[in-house]
Amino acid sequence: MNRQELNRLCKLPLLDLIAMANRARQDSVGSNLELCSIMNAKSGLCSQDCKFCAQSVRHPTGITNYPLKKKEEMVGQALRAKDMGAERFDIVTSGDRLSKEELNVIADAIWEITNKVGIKMCASLGKLNEEELLLLKKAGLGRYHHNLETSSGYFAKIVTTHTFGDRINTIKAAKKAGLEVCSGGIIGMGETLSDRIDLALALKELDVDSVPINILVPVKGTALEALNPLSGSEAIRTIALFRIILKNKIIKIAAGRESVLKDFQALAFMAGANGML
Numbered sequence: 001m002n003r004q005e006l007n008r009l010c011k012l013p014l015l016d017l018i019a020m021a022n023r024a025r026q027d028s029v030g031s032n033l034e035l036c037s038i039m040n041a042k043s044g045l046c047s048q049d050c051k052f053c054a055q056s057v058r059h060p061t062g063i064t065n066y067p068l069k070k071k072e073e074m075v076g077q078a079l080r081a082k083d084m085g086a087e088r089f090d091i092v093t094s095g096d097r098l099s100k101e102e103l104n105v106i107a108d109a110i111w112e113i114t115n116k117v118g119i120k121m122c123a124s125l126g127k128l129n130e131e132e133l134l135l136l137k138k139a140g141l142g143r144y145h146h147n148l149e150t151s152s153g154y155f156a157k158i159v160t161t162h163t164f165g166d167r168i169n170t171i172k173a174a175k176k177a178g179l180e181v182c183s184g185g186i187i188g189m190g191e192t193l194s195d196r197i198d199l200a201l202a203l204k205e206l207d208v209d210s211v212p213i214n215i216l217v218p219v220k221g222t223a224l225e226a227l228n229p230l231s232g233s234e235a236i237r238t239i240a241l242f243r244i245i246l247k248n249k250i251i252k253i254a255a256g257r258e259s260v261l262k263d264f265q266a267l268a269f270m271a272g273a274n275g276m277l
Helices: 003-010 014-028 071-083 101-117 132-140 162-174 194-206 230-247 259-271
Strands: 033-042 089-095 120-124 143-145 180-182 185-187 210-215 250-253
Touching: 003 194, 003 230, 014 162, 014 230, 014 259, 033 250, 089 101, 089 162, 101 120, 101 250, 101 259, 132 143, 132 162, 143 210, 162 180, 162 194, 162 210, 180 210, 185 194, 185 230, 210 230, 210 259, 230 250, 230 259, 250 259
Parallel strands: 033 089, 089 120, 120 143, 143 180, 185 210, 210 250
Antiparallel strands: none
């Protein structure tokens, strides 16, 4: 589907677009729903300036900061996630990258969770190289999460302390290490629908496996605190376009699904989503 055809899709009535996306979901991935639980294993004091992020040291958001949690806490949280019915467990840390010592703690936790809990492991640990990603894969990691966040053309308006290319490089390193990749972005940061299509096309070119769609919930103290929240209909339209573009990929609704979609969360699945955080 070329860009001209995608631009025409943007103008379709919402219900027609939802029906088209629902057919695409049924034909490509069926009715299976992937459930993933995340653990914030290290919070705050991030040096990066991502305008949306409450964990940036540049934003006075008043969140609780804490260092990397102990391996035992990660294992315990994974057990709870499995008991709740999650298929995957994701260890998430703040910051641009981890120290060698922190990475080793997480690798040990991944090994124990994989071998003793029996839940599929994901991790979102910032910028890592192929050698570091291979260490995690050897420990049992199956999928690495690293969002592109937004389109290449809009990225510099959201982040200036690293580049869109830096994120691409981490994704390519994860794929080279033999890991599945989870990568998506945040919608509602002032970008256009065309920017969102650019993001979906970039993810398609990278051939990522799973695509989380977060809907911005403006946080007081961040650079985007004054933005009006995205409408539910605009979020649903975006999810539908992502399904049509990305075809057989896992598309997850993540942050903002409750506050923005509210009682219409089920509509996101009719519009093509087949996963949830």
